[in-house]
Amino acid sequence: xxxxxxxxxxxxxxxxxxxxxxxxxxxxxxxxxxxxxxxxxxxxxxxxxxxxxxxxxxxxxxxxxxxxxxxxxxxxxxxxxxxxxxxxxxxxxxxxxxxxxxxxxxxxxxxxxxxxxxxxxxxxxxxxxxxxxxxxxxxxxxxxxxxxxxxxxxxxxxxxxxxxxxxxxxxxxxxxxxxxxxxxxxxxxxxxxxxxxxxxxxxxxxxxxxxxxxxxxxxxxxxxxxxxxxxxxxx
Numbered sequence: 001x002x003x004x005x006x007x008x009x010x011x012x013x014x015x016x017x018x019x020x021x022x023x024x025x026x027x028x029x030x031x032x033x034x035x036x037x038x039x040x041x042x043x044x045x046x047x048x049x050x051x052x053x054x055x056x057x058x059x060x061x062x063x064x065x066x067x068x069x070x071x072x073x074x075x076x077x078x079x080x081x082x083x084x085x086x087x088x089x090x091x092x093x094x095x096x097x098x099x100x101x102x103x104x105x106x107x108x109x110x111x112x113x114x115x116x117x118x119x120x121x122x123x124x125x126x127x128x129x130x131x132x133x134x135x136x137x138x139x140x141x142x143x144x145x146x147x148x149x150x151x152x153x154x155x156x157x158x159x160x161x162x163x164x165x166x167x168x169x170x171x172x173x174x175x176x177x178x179x180x181x182x183x184x185x186x187x188x189x190x191x192x193x194x195x196x197x198x199x200x201x202x203x204x205x206x207x208x209x210x211x212x213x214x215x216x217x218x219x220x221x222x223x224x225x226x227x228x229x230x231x232x233x234x235x
Contacts, residue, residue, distance in 0.1 A: 017067040024067065028060025034199050040141075043134040044117045044192060049109070059095050066092055093215055110196045114189055118147040122156050125163065132163075139165040142195070144188035150178055 035053040038045060066088045124131040139145055145166035146152030153162050160178040167176035167183045176183065 020063055020067045024060045024063030026060075027056050027063065030202060031056030031060055034202075037195070037199065040137050041134060041192065043121050043131050044114060044138070046109075046113055046117075049113065055095065055098075059092060062088070062092060110193055110200065114192055114196070115147075118189055118192075122147060122152065125156060135163065136165040138188050138192065139163065139184065142186070142188060142191040143168070143184050144186040144191045145184040146187070147189050148187045149185060150183055154178070 031053045035057065038050050038053055042050065066085060121128075121131045121135065125135055126132070145162065150162055150166060153166070154160070161174060162176045162178060162180070162183060164170050164172040164174075164176045167180050170176045170180075170182070
């Protein structure tokens with residue numbers, strides 16, 4: 001049985017695992033929320049960008065397994081479980097740092113990605129139901145119209161008509177047009193960029209912030225495992 005300072009470390013690890021469980025819930029929740037947002041605007045995203053929240057969801061789920069090994073290993077003073085906990089913790093730490101770095105890196109690509117995707121999908125609005133649905137969601141939810149503004153739709157329609165989602169509380173009967181007084185005037189590009197940059201920052205901050213706390217937990221776990229091993233060797 002570990003004694004002295006290592007006994008304190010043992011209980012610190014147990015407390016850390018309670019925090020890890022909460023951090024797992026936080027990561028899982030954020031991943032699910034961002035995944036839901038990405039699913040809504042999937043036609044505006046590169047496939048590589050859509051994988052980031054999935055990584056957070058996987059990390060959140062695995063943390064529960066890691067916390068289990070940590071709690072059991074600390075309480076039972078089981079050297080094998082503590083080592084397993086430490087290894088898994090380092091793996092999760094690397095995944096979280098990777099998610100954080102990728103999240104921050106992808107922020108710089110948002111502008112170019114949206115410019116390319118919005119430009120190309122506008123011309124598919126009236127021919128592709130999936131693309132139409134994505135544009136309708138964006139314009140309705142973000143209260144915007146067109147890539148840079150309502151006039152952008154002239155390039156597509158060659159007339160003054162606008163999608164009905166450019167005008168709030170308007171039926172899809174062709175009554176929404178460039179002369180409508182209640183049309184949205186904001187740029188969907190700017191609104192979407194703000195959304196993705198914000199969530200990119202959140203993903204990066206959570207990934208790196210929690211990884212730092214897990215590094216401390218991993219160090220404590222290694223110290224406890226070393227102490228348990230010495231106790232066994234002494235016996």
